[in-house]
Amino acid sequence: DAKTTQPNSMESNEEEPVHLPCNHSTISGTDYIHWYRQLPSQGPEYVIHGLTSNVNNRMASLAIAEDRKSSTLILHRATLRDAAVYYCILRDIAGGTSYGKLTFGQGTILTVHP
Amino acid sequence: NAGVTQTPKFQVLKTGQSMTLQCAQDMNHEYMSWYRQDPGMGLRLIHYSVGAGITDQGEVPNGYNVSRSTTEDFPLRLLSAAPSQTSVYFCASGLQANTGELFFGEGSRLTVL
Numbered sequence: 736d737a738k739t740t741q742p743n744s745m746e747s748n749e750e751e752p753v754h755l756p757c758n759h760s761t762i763s764g765t766d767y768i769h770w771y772r773q774l775p776s777q778g779p780e781y782v783i784h785g786l787t788s789n790v791n792n793r794m795a796s797l798a799i800a801e802d803r804k805s806s807t808l809i810l811h812r813a814t815l816r817d818a819a820v821y822y823c824i825l826r827d828i829a830g831g832t833s834y835g836k837l838t839f840g841q842g843t844i845l846t847v848h849p
Numbered sequence: 850n851a852g853v854t855q856t857p858k859f860q861v862l863k864t865g866q867s868m869t870l871q872c873a874q875d876m877n878h879e880y881m882s883w884y885r886q887d888p889g890m891g892l893r894l895i896h897y898s899v900g901a902g903i904t905d906q907g908e909v910p911n912g913y914n915v916s917r918s919t920t921e922d923f924p925l926r927l928l929s930a931a932p933s934q935t936s937v938y939f940c941a942s943g944l945q946a947n948t949g950e951l952f953f954g955e956g957s958r959l960t961v962l
Binding site: 771777778780781817827842844 | 876890891893897898905947950952955956
């Protein structure tokens with residue numbers, strides 16, 4: 736199964752943009768890139784996902800490299816509420832051996848300073 | 850909307866006791882799964898189900914049983930609890946197994962003494 740690599744931690748100041756990187760050099764053509772975040776003492780929540788093109792929603796933007804071997808989650812203006820663990824996950828839409836097996840890595844701990 | 854509901858939120862067991870963690874969703878999702886999260890760690894998949902009557906093992910299935918008799922419910926059973934099963938357990942559901950958004954419950958914190 737394709738794996739992802741993220742920095743253990745990152746820091747930001749409130750109201751500044753945050754760029755959270757994710758490497759996935761063994762990504763397959765049918766892998767979607769998903770991002771989830773987990774606020775303290777809560778279950779994970781969906782943030783955004785994409786395949787090839789950059790994606791935007793109300794929470795964030797997802798920038799995907801042309802070769803798809805890396806991606807970046809962009810929080811345009813960090814708030815204190817954005818302090819969380821951010822997980823980059825690959826989901827194979829074609830199924831195969833990873834069908835149903837959504838794998839979370841260690842994620843990136845984002846600290847936001849006032 | 851209830852979403853994904855887990856019960857109980859907190860439970861303390863003694864070694865060897867059995868219990869069931871309940872998970873229910875009201876979104877008519879085919880896919881449901883159980884994860885455990887140990888302190889400072891990411892989530893690890895225990896078992897999952899792609900529809901009623903269909904279950905399969907994840908990364909860490911030993912010591913846990915599941916069944917999926919209805920679309921709505923996916924209980925996780927600990928037959929003989931061990932201290933190593935002290936963890937926070939999360940249930941998740943989604944429309945399909947390999948695409949779309951997953952919705953997570955608030956978690957069940959289990960302590961085994």
